[in-house]
Amino acid sequence: MMIIRVAGRITAFTDMLAALLTIPLIAALVYEVFSRYVLDNPTFWAYEISYMLMGSIFVLAMGYALKIRQHVSVDLLYGRFSPRGKAVVDVLGYCLFGTAVWWMTVELYASATLAFQNGEVTGKSAWNPVVWPVYTAWFVGFLTLGIQVLAELVKSTVTLFTGKTSETEEKEPGVGL
Numbered sequence: 001m002m003i004i005r006v007a008g009r010i011t012a013f014t015d016m017l018a019a020l021l022t023i024p025l026i027a028a029l030v031y032e033v034f035s036r037y038v039l040d041n042p043t044f045w046a047y048e049i050s051y052m053l054m055g056s057i058f059v060l061a062m063g064y065a066l067k068i069r070q071h072v073s074v075d076l077l078y079g080r081f082s083p084r085g086k087a088v089v090d091v092l093g094y095c096l097f098g099t100a101v102w103w104m105t106v107e108l109y110a111s112a113t114l115a116f117q118n119g120e121v122t123g124k125s126a127w128n129p130v131v132w133p134v135y136t137a138w139f140v141g142f143l144t145l146g147i148q149v150l151a152e153l154v155k156s157t158v159t160l161f162t163g164k165t166s167e168t169e170e171k172e173p174g175v176g177l
Contacts, residue, residue, distance in 0.1 A: 007151035059141030
């Protein structure tokens, strides 16, 4: 189905972006450790860069984690259900979870827009960077998660009515890695 393929591509892109953000995160932390312990001159920006990047990495990868079913779950009963029984639980769960995700997406869009318009800064250090880039990354991460929730809802609905798992789900490489 097209929504599943499109969601998969979007999710893969934001996951790649999250993976690439680990490079500047590692570089900033290595530089901070070197500067602090070798040069005895700690930076005033490493703390803010690190929490902004780590938060962005986490949020941008949430959709991919859902796609490959790596979120925390309790399988005491779920694992014993038939494909249709699992689909019922999934449809209900994705409807509830999706509502919260879409609400957060709307709120993060509003926060990013307002932060950009007002030039909002962190106020946590001497560096005091603007926050709209990190708010935008969080918005994109939740938007991607919301799109992936819709794709998972479609897969579960197909399973609910046919009793078979989605073809796309079976062909996904890297599941369980």
